[in-house]
Amino acid sequence: MTDDHDGVPELLAAWALGALPPGGGRAVPTHLAGCETCSAEAVRLRETVRLLDGGDPASAPSGNGATGIDGVLGPALRARPALPRVADHAVPYAAAVAGLGALLRELGGRRSWSTPVVHDWDVRDTVGHLIAADQELARHLGLEVRVPPPRGREATPWEADWETRTADVIAYERTREPSETVAEWAAQSSALLATAEARDPELASRAATLMGTRLPVADHFLTRAFEAWIHADDIGRALGLAVPPPPDGHLRRLVRLAVRVLGAALGPSAPPVLFAVTVGGEDARWVLGSEDDPVRGELAVDAVDFCRLVGGRRAPDEVPRRSTGDEAAVRAVLERAASLAWL
Structure with missing residues (x-):
């Protein structure tokens, strides 16, 4: 790692999730101690992870004026319970979740949430769509799909089943506050990242047919990362906020x-x-x-x-x-x- 950020931005999301690859555990904090730009971004990502993990936003550190790892994060991060580590295949999804979470925190009042984004969806609908999309992997990994309760799954083509499910979820989320929709998405994303398949490459190598495509579970995590970034980009463009692409490695x-x-x-x-x-x-x-x-x-x-x-x-x-x-x-x-x- 060098002072010109060589390789650090790509590792920040993994660092925020406690999922750094071997050798990165010392290099990233060392760089952050002397780099205000990366340190400020690290705070944003770590704060987002706190929220995904059920943390109290009031206790999260401020990202402005960061000067070093201790001054930026302080005892709040050291006292925070450790997150489950994710394996390499799940890091792009963890990074995409952290990035979208940070973007959603930039939104203001109802006018922002009702901004048209894509198709006939506003910002909240787009997050609802992501809830529905993540549910396919969640169900396969044994997680409970809570809202709304799924209908009986008739023997229909996957496209029709998918369209019905995403319409049901979006309609349900329109009856709730945007903060509740985001909380539901965050809780489900966090649950996916806590599964054994997110931490164990061998388990993730097993194939599953989701959305009509048979892939290893590890690749389904990549698909979820792809969609989270695409829709974050949709939301950013609609709101006039810049959303960077995934790091080169991802x-x-x-x-x-x-x-x-x-x-x-x-x-x-x-x-x-x-x-x-x-x-x-x-x-x-x-x-x-x-x-x-x-x-x-x-x-x-x-x-x-x-x-x-x-x-x-x-x-x-x-x-x-x-x-x-x-x-x-x-x-x-x-x-x-x-x-x-x-x-």
């Missing part, structure tokens, strides 16, 4: 998962395209489509643009790209990526 994982799903969706008979995604100034490359034919085209996009395309926040024609070769083959990749969106 973004690489989201991209790898999305490319794997995209490759499966294109299938082995699609015209092969060399696909490059740029994260942190470096390209990761894959050949999508047929393994038996020569590459027909090349396509390169930025990671955030690609994630927004897969998340349904960009149309294929709106994505900045660099491409050569067969335009039809390139466009097939972009259109198939856009078709994956269900957020």
Whole structure:
């Protein structure tokens, strides 16, 4: 770690959750002691984690004017009960939850909560949608789904079941105060991060079919991270608040998962395209489509643009790209990526 923040921002969310990888336990606090910018962000994230864990906001430290780890956090953090550690696969979700929690705390009165965000949802509806989306993983991991009580799950396609559930949750949350909706989302997120599967990579390696997709549970945690960030970005844009993308290390994982799903969706008979995604100034490359034919085209996009395309926040024609070769083959990749969106 250096004074130019090398690697620290990516570790702050993990530090706030007590989930630093081996070797980071000393380096991050050392950097925070001499860096006002990172120290202030660390306070925001740790305060959000306190709230997710049922802490009292009145006892949380202030993030303004931070000068060092002891002066910033003080005895309040040292006295706080330890949070369960999460494994590496769950850290991006923990970071996305902390980021969205911090954003929601910036909201003011009812006018902010009623701001249109996406589809026909306002801010509270968007949080309600996240409650419904997280419930699929929560149910699979044995957590109780409390509000509203789920209907009987008929043998219907997952899309219809999902649409019914998210409509039920949003309608229910509209009968409550926004603070109650946020508290419900925070409690469920905290419960997910406290599951054995969030802490044990071996348990998380077991496959589960959720939202029509069969993936290891570890990848379903990544999917939850992806959606939490996308909707935080939706809310931030609606309110005119800047929401940064996930740290590069987390973004690489989201991209790898999305490319794997995209490759499966294109299938082995699609015209092969060399696909490059740029994260942190470096390209990761894959050949999508047929393994038996020569590459027909090349396509390169930025990671955030690609994630927004897969998340349904960009149309294929709106994505900045660099491409050569067969335009039809390139466009097939972009259109198939856009078709994956269900957020």
